[in-house]
Amino acid sequence: MSDSKAPTAEPTPLATRILGGARDYLGGSAGRNVGLIVALIVLIVVGGIVAGDRFIDVQNALIILRLASVSAVVAVGMTFVITSGGIDLSIGSILGLATVVATIAPVQVAAGQVGWWLMAVVAIAVGAGAGLVNGAVIAYGKVVPFIATLAMLVAARGVAELVSEKKTLVVDGVFVDGVGVRTGLVEFFRGSPLGISWLVWFALIVAVVGWLLLNRTTFGRRTVAIGGNEEAARLAGIKVKRHTVYLYVLSGVTAGIAAIMLVGRTTAGSSTNGTLYELDAIAAVVVGGTLLIGGRGTITGTILGVLIFSILLNIFTQINVPNSIQDVSKGLIIIAAVLLQQRFAIRRNNLKPKL
Amino acid sequence: MIKDDYQTSLLDVRGITKSFAGARALAGVSLDVRAGEVHCVLGQNGAGKSTLIKVLSGAHQPDEGTISWNGEQVDISSPVAALQLGIATMYQELDVVDGLTIAENIFLGHETATGGMLHVARMNRETRALLARLGHRELSPSTEVGSLSAANKQIVSMARALSHDIKLIIMDEPSAVLDAGEVTKLFSVIRELTSQGIAVIYISHRLEEIREIGDRITVIKDGSSMASGLLVSETSTPEVIKLMTGRAVDSIFPDRTGPKPDAAVVLGVESLELRGLFSGLDFEVRAGEIVGLAGLVGSGRSEILETVYGARRSTGGRVTMHGKTLRRGSVDTAVAAGIGMSPEERKSQGLILDEPIFRNITLSSFTRFAKAGWLDERTERSIARGQIESLDLRPAEPDRIARTLSGGNQQKILLARWLVHGTDLLLLDEPTRGVDVGARAEIYALIRQLADAGTAILLVSSEIEEVLGLSDRVLVIADGAVVSTAAATDITEQDVLDLVMKGAAA
Numbered sequence: 001m002s003d004s005k006a007p008t009a010e011p012t013p014l015a016t017r018i019l020g021g022a023r024d025y026l027g028g029s030a031g032r033n034v035g036l037i038v039a040l041i042v043l044i045v046v047g048g049i050v051a052g053d054r055f056i057d058v059q060n061a062l063i064i065l066r067l068a069s070v071s072a073v074v075a076v077g078m079t080f081v082i083t084s085g086g087i088d089l090s091i092g093s094i095l096g097l098a099t100v101v102a103t104i105a106p107v108q109v110a111a112g113q114v115g116w117w118l119m120a121v122v123a124i125a126v127g128a129g130a131g132l133v134n135g136a137v138i139a140y141g142k143v144v145p146f147i148a149t150l151a152m153l154v155a156a157r158g159v160a161e162l163v164s165e166k167k168t169l170v171v172d173g174v175f176v177d178g179v180g181v182r183t184g185l186v187e188f189f190r191g192s193p194l195g196i197s198w199l200v201w202f203a204l205i206v207a208v209v210g211w212l213l214l215n216r217t218t219f220g221r222r223t224v225a226i227g228g229n230e231e232a233a234r235l236a237g238i239k240v241k242r243h244t245v246y247l248y249v250l251s252g253v254t255a256g257i258a259a260i261m262l263v264g265r266t267t268a269g270s271s272t273n274g275t276l277y278e279l280d281a282i283a284a285v286v287v288g289g290t291l292l293i294g295g296r297g298t299i300t301g302t303i304l305g306v307l308i309f310s311i312l313l314n315i316f317t318q319i320n321v322p323n324s325i326q327d328v329s330k331g332l333i334i335i336a337a338v339l340l341q342q343r344f345a346i347r348r349n350n351l352k353p354k355l
Numbered sequence: 356m357i358k359d360d361y362q363t364s365l366l367d368v369r370g371i372t373k374s375f376a377g378a379r380a381l382a383g384v385s386l387d388v389r390a391g392e393v394h395c396v397l398g399q400n401g402a403g404k405s406t407l408i409k410v411l412s413g414a415h416q417p418d419e420g421t422i423s424w425n426g427e428q429v430d431i432s433s434p435v436a437a438l439q440l441g442i443a444t445m446y447q448e449l450d451v452v453d454g455l456t457i458a459e460n461i462f463l464g465h466e467t468a469t470g471g472m473l474h475v476a477r478m479n480r481e482t483r484a485l486l487a488r489l490g491h492r493e494l495s496p497s498t499e500v501g502s503l504s505a506a507n508k509q510i511v512s513m514a515r516a517l518s519h520d521i522k523l524i525i526m527d528e529p530s531a532v533l534d535a536g537e538v539t540k541l542f543s544v545i546r547e548l549t550s551q552g553i554a555v556i557y558i559s560h561r562l563e564e565i566r567e568i569g570d571r572i573t574v575i576k577d578g579s580s581m582a583s584g585l586l587v588s589e590t591s592t593p594e595v596i597k598l599m600t601g602r603a604v605d606s607i608f609p610d611r612t613g614p615k616p617d618a619a620v621v622l623g624v625e626s627l628e629l630r631g632l633f634s635g636l637d638f639e640v641r642a643g644e645i646v647g648l649a650g651l652v653g654s655g656r657s658e659i660l661e662t663v664y665g666a667r668r669s670t671g672g673r674v675t676m677h678g679k680t681l682r683r684g685s686v687d688t689a690v691a692a693g694i695g696m697s698p699e700e701r702k703s704q705g706l707i708l709d710e711p712i713f714r715n716i717t718l719s720s721f722t723r724f725a726k727a728g729w730l731d732e733r734t735e736r737s738i739a740r741g742q743i744e745s746l747d748l749r750p751a752e753p754d755r756i757a758r759t760l761s762g763g764n765q766q767k768i769l770l771a772r773w774l775v776h777g778t779d780l781l782l783l784d785e786p787t788r789g790v791d792v793g794a795r796a797e798i799y800a801l802i803r804q805l806a807d808a809g810t811a812i813l814l815v816s817s818e819i820e821e822v823l824g825l826s827d828r829v830l831v832i833a834d835g836a837v838v839s840t841a842a843a844t845d846i847t848e849q850d851v852l853d854l855v856m857k858g859a860a861a
Binding site: 216217218219220221224225228229231232233234235236237238239295296 | 689703709710714722725728730772
């Protein structure tokens with residue numbers, strides 16, 4: 001029951017209005033992003049203080065972006081899945097599998113003839129295929145996403161090991177009749193238009209496309225609707241099952257894109273690629289302000305979340321903080337972000353927490 | 356009211372005000388509640404009833420005014436403080452935990468235990484005693500609450516209140532989730548409570564219930580109490596409606612225009628079956644006709660709607676729209692064929708509560724406004740604004756979050772959704788649940804307008820009066836079969852009750 005019809009004859013005190021407005025703003029999506037940007041700036045200032053010139057450096061900034069790019073791409077896919085109320089634990093494994101399949105000898109040989117894009121197509125197809133399996137098992141098999149994608153996490157890694165025979169598959173490391181195959185992939189990813197690596201451009205493109213898809217298309221609307229209230233969406237005539245399949249395919253595709261980027265960066269495919277990437281992606285998504293229960297998602301927030309973690313990692317590395325401490329701080333950031341999210345959500349809805 | 360009444364008041368609330376970010380929710384509410392009485396609080400949606408409940412239950416703090424308990428001024432600083440005073444609140448969305456047993460629910464948060472070991476036997480014994488006090492000995496303490504009906508969940512909620520040594524129970528529309536038989540049971544429980552000296556603040560939209568159970572009435576309008584402590588026996592219904600709405604309400608049901616004589620059959624249902632619930636169902640709905648399904652809860656009436664809609668997969672028979680058979684168990688086929696449904700549970704099945712009004716309105720049709728997959732939110736907003744105006748939906752802000760709206764306005768969102776989508780058949784399951792008197796009349800009028808414009812309507816309601824008052828034709832459902840079909844003018848409430856009871860006994 002709303003109290004909106006209550007008389008508002010008395011003028012609202014200015015202070016209340018400003019405070020209320022600020023609260024609404026900070027509770028809104030733009031406000032949350034402002035909060036993240038502030039956090040980012042604070043982080044950069046702190047980095048400048050503790051790591052000095054090594055941190056405040058154009059080359060260092062480019063390194064941060066390069067390293068963040070692969071995470072950013074998978075996190076965009078993850079944002080969609082989480083916005084719909086699901087979760088995809090398998091993207092790291094799918095990414096690993098895609099790097100392996102894209103770099104096995106026959107694919108390299110074929111890519112040597114037609115071009116490196118074939119490897120990208122193969123990686124994306126592997127991602128889409130694994131995502132399709134995830135989606136079908138979840139939507140039609142009615143297995144909860146956590147379990148379905150956990151199974152894929154284990155299985156895809158296993159398949160990757162079988163295919164690669166646990167060897168590192170070096171790009172341009174294949175020989176036919178004693179002649180080395182050159183796929184062109186490594187050269188391509190060495191390129192950096194406008195001084196910025198292709199990896200970063202790829203991540204930027206994925207992020208922009210993801211933002212448009214989530215905020216400006218019927219696909220995005222369906223995603224938010226399903227996450228907000230799946231039953232209501234179904235009863236309104238939305239094809240929930242089909243859309244769920246699409247979402248996991250999308251997540252798989254981003255893992256495929258990330259796979260080819262990772263191969264470009266490391267010049268090799270390996271079954272161990274992408275280990276624990278799913279957790280980094282989930283962390284970035286949650287810190288970015290996407291609700292884990294679904295119904296609200298933000299690509300901008302996700303990207304900011306990825307940047308926060310990447311910069312933090314960079315600072316820690318610069319000042320030689322041990323890995324264990326890095327992990328602890330990461331954990332603390334995730335909890336702090338979720339706590340803040342809850343506070344704002346409560347204020348925004350003007351609701352008391354459930355008793 | 357005479358002076359010494361205040362001294363005997365259990366709860367005395369004087370001049371409570373409460374504002375949220377400048378908007379006044381309560382602008383001066385006073386009421387006094389005496390031990391052992393049922394005090395009804397009436398008011399339209401948005402009148403401030405919820406805020407008042409929250410103030411009394413300690414969830415909100417009043418800005419001004421005083422609350423006295425047993426003659427002493429108190430601050431109810433939190434829900435726990437309210438419980439300690441002896442005030443329990445039963446919200447519409449019951450706060451019972453489905454996965455726990457009745458006893459576990461009742462002692463939730465104050466389990467008796469030694470060294471972490473629960474005294475299961477003792478809690479079960481005390482639960483049995485509490486249930487007996489409420490006249491429900493048939494419930495077993497070890498039954499899982501999830502398996503209980505809404506009515507029995509309320510019993511559990513009340514037993515929990517009693518376990519806290521409660522003097523006052525606030526019930527927020529307890530009858531909204533019950534059917535006629537269950538309401539009778541609820542009333543006998545309430546009488547049981549009041550005979551033990553416990554006071555009840557009873558909030559409901561159903562005036563006839565208040566007449567049956569209430570002792571005194573307080574009417575709230577626009578955040579102020581218009582009249583406080585009127586004796587039910589001395590206040591006429593039109594008087595109450597006038598106090599609530601500020602205007603006289605003649606009749607809340609619109610005139611029956613009925614379908615045109617040559618109206619085409621829109622929906623055909625042929626030997627439809629859902630195993631275990633209903634079978635051999637045959638009926639038709641014609642363009643412009645309102646057909647009502649009357650029956651008890653559990654008679655399968657909601658399930659019939661859901662099966663027609665494809666939300667449940669039928670196990671036999673067929674459903675046709677304009678003569679074409681629909682695919683079983685497929686909502687999107689049904690929607691594409693021109694069926695819309697306003698489901699029973701508005702909040703959990705109908706709305707995306709955290710999305711704005713306009714997106715809720717266009718949930719079934721946003722694809723149509725989109726161009727090649729690109730949303731056109733401007734058109735969506737303007738279409739929604741049109742609906743908001745024509746349905747008098749308040750607040751009239753397309754970007755307002757659906758959660759913040761009253762029940763009646765949320766119902767209007769669902770009607771608007773299907774108006775925008777355009778349907779030939781509208782399935783309405785409990786269209787006025789949790790909707791107050793004034794808004795109810797508006798919704799009835801809207802439904803009739805839709806029918807007059809040629810929409811076929813299939814209606815389910817647990818209020819027989821509503822089915823009879825709104826429909827052209829009534830199908831009485833008992834034990835998963837149609838036991839009678841009659842023109843609404845040819846059948847009385849008593850006939851329907853006799854038919855469903857006979858069916859239930861057979």
